[in-house]
Amino acid sequence: MSGHPYAGLWVTADNHIRHELLPTGRYVEARGSRERAYEGRYEVTGDHIDYWDDTGFTADGDFIDGVLHHAGMILYRR
Numbered sequence: 727m728s729g730h731p732y733a734g735l736w737v738t739a740d741n742h743i744r745h746e747l748l749p750t751g752r753y754v755e756a757r758g759s760r761e762r763a764y765e766g767r768y769e770v771t772g773d774h775i776d777y778w779d780d781t782g783f784t785a786d787g788d789f790i791d792g793v794l795h796h797a798g799m800i801l802y803r804r
Contacts, residue, residue: 732770736794736801743799753777 736745744756747768755764766779773789775796787796794801 730770732775732789732794735804737804738799738801743801745794745796745801747775 730747730749733747733749736747737743742758746754746756748754751767751769753764753766753768754762757763764779764781766777766781768775768777770776770789775787775789775794777785777787777796779785785797787794789795792803794803
């Protein structure tokens with residue numbers, strides 16, 4: 727995972743949701759002033775991402791033209 731092209735910070739246009747995709751395969755999601763609202767692991771296959779949160783829920787998304795589409799949100803690389 728250390729050389730993964732999608733690792734880094736992804737944010738919504740209003741900066742309210744922030745996903746940090748760590749090169750270790752872990753992620754941290756901030757929401758507003760909650761810096762560690764969600765954490766867990768992720769795996770990327772091609773341009774598709776699957777998330778497994780530490781609390782037990784799962785989610786997924788797709789990278790399309792350099793933009794992350796995830797759970798109805800659009801996140802941009804920062």
